[in-house]
Amino acid sequence: MPVSSYSLLILSAIMLQSRPxxxxxxxxxxxxxxxYFEVIKDPMDLCTMxxxxxxxxxxxxxxxxxxxxxxxxxxxxxxxxxSFAHNEAIALEIFFEKxx
Numbered sequence: 533m534p535v536s537s538y539s540l541l542i543l544s545a546i547m548l549q550s551r552p553x554x555x556x557x558x559x560x561x562x563x564x565x566x567x568y569f570e571v572i573k574d575p576m577d578l579c580t581m582x583x584x585x586x587x588x589x590x591x592x593x594x595x596x597x598x599x600x601x602x603x604x605x606x607x608x609x610x611x612x613x614x615s616f617a618h619n620e621a622i623a624l625e626i627f628f629e630k631x632x
Contacts, residue, residue, distance in 0.1 A: 571610050576603040600628055 569575070576599050590596045607621035 568610060572606045574602060574606075576600075576606060578603070601625075604628075 581596070581599050581603070584590055584599070585596070590599075604621050604625045608618055611617040611621070
């Protein structure tokens with residue numbers, strides 16, 4: 533299976549699994565949370581990953597995996613343990629690691 537097809541399937545499954553946090557970390561929302569960019573120096577979100585897939589910017593599945601892990605790491609770093617967003621990030625991480 534080509535990398536883009538594989539990644540698109542994984543991204544589709546993740547987006548179905550992610551429910552309310554799907555694409556919530558967009559720049560318009562982040563502007564409300566001024567501290568986000570003080571804490572997170574390299575942001576990543578599902579919408580950006582989807583756009584990179586559509587534009588053919590992932591050279592291989594490892595680059596896709598790196599962005600996904602970055603997104604999860606950022607969510608866990610920025611959101612307090614036990615919060616909805618932190619717990620959802622962990623759930624997505626577990627979901628993703630089972631399918632890689």
